Amino acid sequence: MDFEFSKHQKMIQKEVRHFAQEELAPRYQQWDREKRYPRELVKKMGDLGFIGVSVSQENGGLGESFVTEGIVCEEISRGDCSISMSTNVANHLCGGLLEQGHKEAKDTFLKPFLAGEKIPAFCLTEPGCGTDAAALQTRAEKKGAAYVLNGEKSGITAIMDADFALVFAKTDPDAGAQGVSCFVIPMDLPGVSTQSYEDLGCNAVVRGSLFLQDVEIPQTYLIGQEGKGFRLAMQGFDQSRILLCLEALAPAFVSLEETMDYVKQRQAFGRPLATFEGVSFPIIEHVSLLEAVRLLCYKALWLRDQGRSSSKEAGMVKWMAPRFSTNAIRDCIVLHGHYGYTKDYPLEQRLRDVLAIEIADGTSQVSKLVVHREMMGKKFLPYNYRYYR
Ligand SMILES: Cc1cc2nc3c(=O)[nH]c(=O)nc-3n(C[C@H](O)[C@H](O)[C@H](O)COP(=O)(O)OP(=O)(O)OC[C@H]3O[C@@H](n4cnc5c(N)ncnc54)[C@H](O)[C@@H]3O)c2cc1C
Known part of the structure; x- marks a missing residue:
């Protein structure tokens, strides 16, 4: 057993941490206020090789391990966890899907994506279904050498910033999850439109709806095989959920580090706050829990690198990491007193941002269902598993 990152990984960690500290952290609050996705930074990240880290060399990526991809995600998120949701998590899902694509789709979308020149969006959720994703209604109908798509994603x-979308749609509406296929759709096609949301947090990367009205694409824009789209999405989630958890933990660790500095210098009753156990114990409890979950995240990524399943571990961290991180940041706000509650400090923003991770990529409840399935067996699931296979 070896808990050390390799020399190569430590070098990448140092490089990404420097980038996040210099380029992201100083503008974290500004981008939130402006609701602006810093495209120029995404290009820079592409140039530095921080996008699609685990995409194979054969497909133009770096072919790094999932553990290394986790390191990049964690470090980016120390600077800006909102940007990381797109550049690391959604991008991981989209990069993995594009690798399954036709050569034409790879040439058109994968290369500029890796270079940080084209931004992707992963489109599974619909207004009528999120957790029960296989119930999606968007339709893709084959017409000669083309597919025509109709539906709405939410x-x-x-x-709002994407250049292309990976869209899940039913090619066989009567086949449940096995009737779902995945397509890549350029955002500038006729019939494609969007609508943005006002969300609580993660405002640098705005979310919204995608509307598809008689959108025609060539059949070479089908990703993988017809009817295998749902499986591809679920396989992607096994990894992206772990990255998302590292993304949640990073701002909590940064907040706790800042809080430790603060309580060492802030005085009350003639002593530093840090000398009161009522102040230091919550910090110690949060650090202990977060450190344990962080190790489980890296174990889960390591399992993926060994070609082994990490569904159980991904489900475990997905309910724990955002919940424990939210709790930690909340206490950091309180331990800063009124300063922590102001918008001068980034703590309130981190709380808003990390809360999103309890919902994104599957809620805490559905994550527990995954663990339930892995530990107790499919027979004891509250829904018909065969429908989803
Ligand atoms: C910040 C953010 C980013 C997102 N990005 C994307 C994206 O890029 N692409 C995309 O496709 N989607 C995205 N989503 C959507 C997200 O995946 C869904 O919101 C999520 O899967 C939940 O679906 P829902 O909102 O429809 O809630 P519902 O499925 O309606 O669930 C509502 C509540 O009921 C609970 N629930 C449902 N079923 C069960 C059950 N069987 N047992 C116990 N509890 C249950 C849920 O846990 C939840 O608390 C994003 C969401 C957020 C918040």
């Missing part, structure tokens, strides 16, 4: 990260 809650989509970066949809």
